[in-house]
Amino acid sequence: MRLHAALIVAVCALVTVFFRSVPFLFFGGQRGIPRIIRRLGRTLPPAIMAALVVYCLRTAPFGSAAEGAKQLAAAAAVVILHLLGKNTLLSIAGGTALYMLLLRL
């Protein structure tokens, strides 16, 4: 299991290094950036982040109703905190604290 975890770290490091190098390897100078790449650069990040939120909450539809409700309540708290305070750290801290509290009730 530890070996597998180490491989995961290695894969992530390699992918990261590769993607940060891509502009320097492929798109130097006059060749310019293909339009489709630029467009994906605008649309992919938000779509992927939304997918990751679903990933984080993936057990909510399948576990107990109580467990799912706790996750969704804390998620809602994050959204509300952020719309009100617009402070990233506060929203994260507040939502996480609420979730940890709900787990212990």
Next chain:
Amino acid sequence: MKRGERQRALTASLPVFCGYVFLGTAFGATLAQAGFGPLWAFACSAFVYGGSLQFVMVPMMAGGTSLVTVALTALMVQARHLFYGISYIERFSRMGPVRPYMIFSLTDETYSVFCSLPEGESDGMLFRVSLYDQLYWVGGTMIGSVLATALPLDLTGIDFSMTALFIVICAEKAMERRNRPALALGALISLAMLLLLGPDRFLAPALAVTAAVLTLTSPVKEGGAAA
């Protein structure tokens, strides 16, 4: 001149300091809670150095997720970094031996500090900002990891900090109208995949289908600004 530079780099990167130390601590603690101690925390923050991806790695490392899913997820999450480098191709080329490090360490936050610096900053400044940012991140991570490992705290639920981080990022993006279609698309496709394939098998297909749909629905002709 050297001392002035150090001070200015510290000042410029101060916002990143706050964010990275806090989030790094959350990450280190989350990773420790999942059973991976300070050495693992250091390895992740030193060699992967990507906040979102590092958080997503935790459940994958704990759950033995297939390397194919890991690679695909890493690819999708890190793809946006492709675009930061484009603005700095020439600048980094002139920086000689530190160029590979400059390329590697170009994260969202470092990029935004660069954007905030006045024109004509020295190479030394850019290098310091990149270095300091990663030091804050690794430092925060180690603090979180050591605290979580050493203190008899029950930190169950700390992994929610990842969920909260991603929700905040989405909320920020949602404030700009042009991002909403992409946000909705990503959410709907993922939800559909989740209900179809279950929580253990939906992520890779969800990411692949999302990327495919976005690519295929890109308009052939773009109006407005020149290509």
